[in-house]
Amino acid sequence: MRDAALDVPLLEAEGLAKSFGGITALEEVSLSVRAGEVMCVLGDNGAGKSTLIKTLSGVHLPDRGRLRIEGQEVRLTSPREARAHGIATVYQDLAMVPLLSIARNFFLGAEPTKGVWPFRRFDMRTADTIVRAELEKMGIRVRDTSEPVGTLSGGERQSVAIARAVYFGARVLILDEPTSALGVKQAGVVLRYILQARSRGCGVILVTHNPHHAWLIGDRFTLVNRGRSLGTFSKEQLSREELVRQMAGGQELEELSHELGEAVRVSSG
Amino acid sequence: MRKLLNRPEFGAVGGTAAIWLFFAFYAGGSGFLTWPGTASYLEIASELGILAAAVSLLMIAGEFDLSVGSTIAATGMTISLLCERLGWSLWAAIAAAGVLALGVGFLNGLVVVRTRLPSFIVTLGTLFILSGSTIGVTRLVTGRTQVGGLHEALHYGAAETLFASRIGGFSVSIFWWLALTALTAWVLLRTRFGNWIFGAGGAPDAARNLGVPVARVKIALFMTTALAAWFVATSQAIKFTGTDVLRGTGKELEAILAAVIGGTLLTGGYGSVIGAGFGALIFGMVQQGIVFSGIDSDWYKVFLGAMLITAVLVNSYVRGKVMEARR
Numbered sequence: 001m002r003d004a005a006l007d008v009p010l011l012e013a014e015g016l017a018k019s020f021g022g023i024t025a026l027e028e029v030s031l032s033v034r035a036g037e038v039m040c041v042l043g044d045n046g047a048g049k050s051t052l053i054k055t056l057s058g059v060h061l062p063d064r065g066r067l068r069i070e071g072q073e074v075r076l077t078s079p080r081e082a083r084a085h086g087i088a089t090v091y092q093d094l095a096m097v098p099l100l101s102i103a104r105n106f107f108l109g110a111e112p113t114k115g116v117w118p119f120r121r122f123d124m125r126t127a128d129t130i131v132r133a134e135l136e137k138m139g140i141r142v143r144d145t146s147e148p149v150g151t152l153s154g155g156e157r158q159s160v161a162i163a164r165a166v167y168f169g170a171r172v173l174i175l176d177e178p179t180s181a182l183g184v185k186q187a188g189v190v191l192r193y194i195l196q197a198r199s200r201g202c203g204v205i206l207v208t209h210n211p212h213h214a215w216l217i218g219d220r221f222t223l224v225n226r227g228r229s230l231g232t233f234s235k236e237q238l239s240r241e242e243l244v245r246q247m248a249g250g251q252e253l254e255e256l257s258h259e260l261g262e263a264v265r266v267s268s269g
Numbered sequence: 270m271r272k273l274l275n276r277p278e279f280g281a282v283g284g285t286a287a288i289w290l291f292f293a294f295y296a297g298g299s300g301f302l303t304w305p306g307t308a309s310y311l312e313i314a315s316e317l318g319i320l321a322a323a324v325s326l327l328m329i330a331g332e333f334d335l336s337v338g339s340t341i342a343a344t345g346m347t348i349s350l351l352c353e354r355l356g357w358s359l360w361a362a363i364a365a366a367g368v369l370a371l372g373v374g375f376l377n378g379l380v381v382v383r384t385r386l387p388s389f390i391v392t393l394g395t396l397f398i399l400s401g402s403t404i405g406v407t408r409l410v411t412g413r414t415q416v417g418g419l420h421e422a423l424h425y426g427a428a429e430t431l432f433a434s435r436i437g438g439f440s441v442s443i444f445w446w447l448a449l450t451a452l453t454a455w456v457l458l459r460t461r462f463g464n465w466i467f468g469a470g471g472a473p474d475a476a477r478n479l480g481v482p483v484a485r486v487k488i489a490l491f492m493t494t495a496l497a498a499w500f501v502a503t504s505q506a507i508k509f510t511g512t513d514v515l516r517g518t519g520k521e522l523e524a525i526l527a528a529v530i531g532g533t534l535l536t537g538g539y540g541s542v543i544g545a546g547f548g549a550l551i552f553g554m555v556q557q558g559i560v561f562s563g564i565d566s567d568w569y570k571v572f573l574g575a576m577l578i579t580a581v582l583v584n585s586y587v588r589g590k591v592m593e594a595r596r
Contacts, residue, residue: 080480097467109465122463
């Protein structure tokens with residue numbers, strides 16, 4: 001059931017470039033994501049992934065290049081503006097205030113209120129009901145939404161952050177290394193939520209250096225190296241082994257394995 | 270039970286009860302338990318408590334204000350000089366001092382958020398600049414370091430009723446303290462702005478990414494602590510019918526002490542206004558309790574310091590247990 005609207009990308013970046021002082025973080029990166037699609041951005045440390053995320057989510061303005069949302073060119077000057085356009089970003093480790101309650105975290109920056117100023121107040125009851133329902137939908141059960149977020153596991157925390165973004169009407173979800181700090185089981189929990197967000201019609205940009213996780217849920221893959229995108233591949237165009245090899249640095253890895261082999265031989269001999 | 274332990278002010282409430290029992294036992298016979306005795310420590314607690322309420326908000330937002338004490342001196346002296354030298358009405362002088370306080374707070378906040386320097390350093394600088402200029406200006410204008418005669422100022426009577434009268438033997442500042450603590454606690458726990466305070470201190474980058482105006486929140490809170498200093502300066506100037514250039518010295522540290530005893534973290538993102546109120550109450554009880562029990566009052570600071578360290582240890586122990594329990 002494909003209609004024409006699906007072919008216009010929700011978010012499209014073309015030739016993004018950004019440098020700080022004399023240091024070039026992004027030289028030329030292009031990518032796009034459609035509704036109901038997981039686009040994986042893969043790159044090693046220092047490839048420019050975090051600058052890319054910040055440029056897509058309104059933290060940085062690109063020096064060059066264009067951003068289009070549903071075909072319309074936009075300039076995102078703040079995270080707030082990006083959010084208004086339906087772009088939500090979940091940062092690794094930076095998504096939550098650990099000592100603050102789950103409900104308060106969920107609504108941070110977008111608290112529901114009742115009453116008129118100066119008596120306008122944070123509507124805790126509504127917040128609590130909504131958080132409970134949203135987490136239930138994602139299969140997270142919490143005893144008490146007034147518990148500090150710090151009492152949740154890493155995977156649950158990431159999931160709450162994703163649930164929050166989806167709830168606030170994100171159409172494009174940018175995820176920064178959502179599984180990198182997690183064990184296998186926890187990572188699985190998060191990957192399932194990502195698929196759930198996709199099936200709700202979100203376009204997901206998953207930024208990661210883990211090709212195994214990317215391969216499990218990605219529809220298309222954009223490889224980034226030293227601030228340049230090396231092209232976008234669909235799942236059919238790229239085998240898992242090829243993806244892993246690309247990510248591991250291909251040639252460099254072979255050299256490294258050769259070198260380590262030598263070292264082992266020398267030390268054991 | 271765990272829910273109760275989970276509250277940041279838990280330690281301070283327990284501490285208050287323990288301190289009260291201690292002095293009720295050792296100084297109960299010498300006046301600690303009488304109404305005047307109670308009124309005397311409540312009055313001390315109230316002046317510190319008004320500062321501590323504002324300071325705890327700022328600390329929850331992850332910043333310090335060391336210039337509170339010198340702002341008390343500067344605003345108090347502004348009121349005294351404007352009335353004594355220029356013959357201003359007391360209300361006009363109080364308003365002018367309020368504008369000065371807001372300006373000091375705004376500048377503190379602006380410099381901190383723009384330069385990203387630690388607020389500890391910035392407000393330490395403000396402390397010296399303000400206390401230096403208070404002494405400098407006062408001596409230049411009057412040749413002295415104390416300015417009195419405020420009771421001769423226009424409208425002194427009305428201002429005295431509002432800021433320095435007594436209701437049934439209790440200083441009116443106690444009622445101001447309770448009202449302002451209730452108001453700040455409500456703002457912290459029941460408004461959007463309150464949630465932003467937690468966000469700004471607990472995870473500023475996350476909060477900013479979620480659209481919380483972190484810089485504006487911090488500037489507003491620096492202005493709040495300066496206003497609290499102005500409020501205390503005003504009531505003291507009226508109560509003592511004058512100001513000394515050294516008035517308020519050390520108050521910034523006492524306010525931080527009260528906030529920390531009340532369960533507020535130095536690192537931000539966690540704390541309680543109510544707790545800070547109990548911290549101030551402990552401070553008042555100790556200061557007066559020592560006097561009532563006949564110990565040389567020089568020793569009360571030793572007691573306070575030990576209290577502070579004990580309170581922090583208990584608070585962090587309890588918090589650790591609570592966080593552990595879920596894992």
